[in-house]
Amino acid sequence: MPETQQRIIAHFDLDAFFVSVECLNDPSLKGKPLIVGGHNERGVVCACSYETRKFVVHSAMPMKSAMRLCPQAIVVSGSYKDYGKYSQWVTDIIAENAPLYEKASVDEFYIDLTGMERFFEPYKWTIQLREKIISKTKLPISFGMASSKLVAKIATDEAKPNGYLYIPPGREKEFLAPLLVSKIPGVGKHTCKALNDLGINTIEDISRQSTSLLEKYFGKYGADLWNKSNGINVHQVVNMRRAKSISTENTFFENSTDLTFLLSEVVRMTEKIAYELRQDQKIAGCIAVKIRYSDFETTSRQVSIDLTDYDDELIRKAKDLFRKLYRNKKSVRLLGVRLSHLSDQGQQTDMFGDDERKSALYRTIDEVKNRFGFNSLSKAAYK
């Protein structure tokens, strides 16, 4: 993509997501002051309806304080399984329609429509996508559209609840100028107060400061604030095209009974899809091997594995599966390997701790593959 190309980013955010799901589950809650969160002494507010926000109740607030501000609020503990289900539903609708999207959180998505204006009108398309999500899931959702992720996200916030807003290119600064500094994502209570103490109240106030003054008070973050206040934001939408599985199949030129050859093919194919898996920044929780014999009898076998994107672990499993599946001496026509139960890579670190050294190794191998082609580095044969 050339540097100068005008980017078109849509940011979607479900309105009071948990609350909306609770209202779908129990329509009598609709329009009532509702809080999702812990009932007990130390409970905190996870989400709250717009009716409670009028009483300055907000998420992360201790439940005790929330109940003091809005004693009539109805508190529910939250149906987290349903939140996941609805989140996935919305993700699926976006994945079906959008050319490139990123799931930023359980209820937040970016869609990159840069270049799509040649095929359709991006703003109209996004309005229709929003209508589709609402008519299918019955969940209220808002979007902002702009030339960067940052401005699109702030536009969504301004469009809420249940609306949408387009900031045409060239109008970013004008849109941001009158907004309070707290509207910048990441500017919390403390930064907000520090800015206000300096007489800086609006985003325009920040943009008028010198970066050196902002850096004096906020360090590196000062320059970041200045860039944001000027609508400068270069973050890319991270493609999360949600493939259900990654697989490869190979029909042989000649049917084979050669175990060494067949195993080396299993290794080669597994390496290929493991590479693709890492390129998609995914990890797999399931691996399958398929064999088609020369008489077209087809058998396959799969096994659940600890989430991984490492060649050696995947290859070991694939070879295991092949050995269990293969009927000796029978002539093989086709082999297939498939990875499924894919998750986003970030989860691996959370769940199992990160094996830094191995990750670095495979990143290096992938970089070589990216530069010199896939076959430049390959495990010579099966071990």
Ligand SMILES: [Mg+2]
């Ligand atoms: Mg939301």
